[in-house]
Amino acid sequence: MPTVSTSVIVTRTVEEVFDYLADARNLASWNSGVAAVAADAVAPGERAVYRYHYPGRHREHRLVCSVFQPCRRITYRGRRMWSPLGTQTPEFAFRMLPHSRGAFVQLQVTCQLGGGMLLLGPFLGWAWRRDLPEDARRLREALGDHGIMPPPPMPPPPPPSATTGALLASQARAPAPAGAVPAPPARGLRRAMARVAGQGRIGTGS
Template sequence: MPSVSTHVYVARPTTEVFDFLADARNLALWSSGVAHVDPAPVAPGVGAEYRYRYPGRHRPHRLVCAAFEPGRRIVFRGQRMWCPLGTQVPEYGFDLVPYTGGTQVRLSVTSSLRAALLLLAPVVAMAWRRDLPADGRKFCDLLGGPLAPSAPLHAPVTARALPAASEGQVRPTSAPSGFDFAH
């Protein structure tokens, strides 16, 4: 079961970051593991179910909130996906900690593999080690500036609602960041 994680710092209050992550529709804006999420509104919480497309898949699958601790932790688990080599179940986890005027976020992806896909676990881990840090940077860039006041907390943020980098966007450089993984 390959598991990969990275830590990022977002210069926003923990409640805002959590509210953004609690709405799985926002995953498609920055996560390479989510190609599309159905735009229908869903109340956040354990058991909240979204329809999403995993990259390379043509039909939608279920994405269910498996853990929900307001301000601290959220986990989304994808539906089991079949291929000729076996099945996989992706799990996207987010752990938040308030940190010097912002939020330290641990982004993690765990893939539960079955059958012959188990033999490809090192390849799956290598792909996530390559993609997750880029996803983390995209996540930070997306939340780097203040959300537009008109953007509701539980709705996807569009590129139009984000401020341009030239509007004085400043992010501390002394914030911890890192990349860690286990396989």
């Protein structure tokens, strides 16, 4: 179950940051784990339910506010998503504290995996460790703060398991056929895997 977190200082009050995050429709403008949120007006609060699309998925899913502590914490939990590779349940958590320069905001992503998706856990964790600092920068800009935030150092990729390691090694030895389309950049790893998973039958479960 990969869990990744980062933090950012925003030159806005804690109240302003919380009000912005309490409207889940804003997530799609900066969060790489949320492709779109339905425009329906939903009263913010615990157990508030939104309709959203996870990147790479065509089917709409539910996003539920599971924690709502005004000006302190807010958490959104997606519904479990099924695919031929297994299941995944994303959760996006935010914690806010007053800071001398505005507000300290901690962002945390947890992805609960099941079935064959467990083999991809190290790679999903690595992808989130790479992308979450960029999400924090975009959140800062979305709140009107365009200050420069130096990115943290890139984490090293995790060691592949025996299964995935053998697969990657065999792919590295195989010559590329003439006219082959170059592989997508690593940044699209999570979305590419979601698209592959979405080619099978996708449903939802509790």
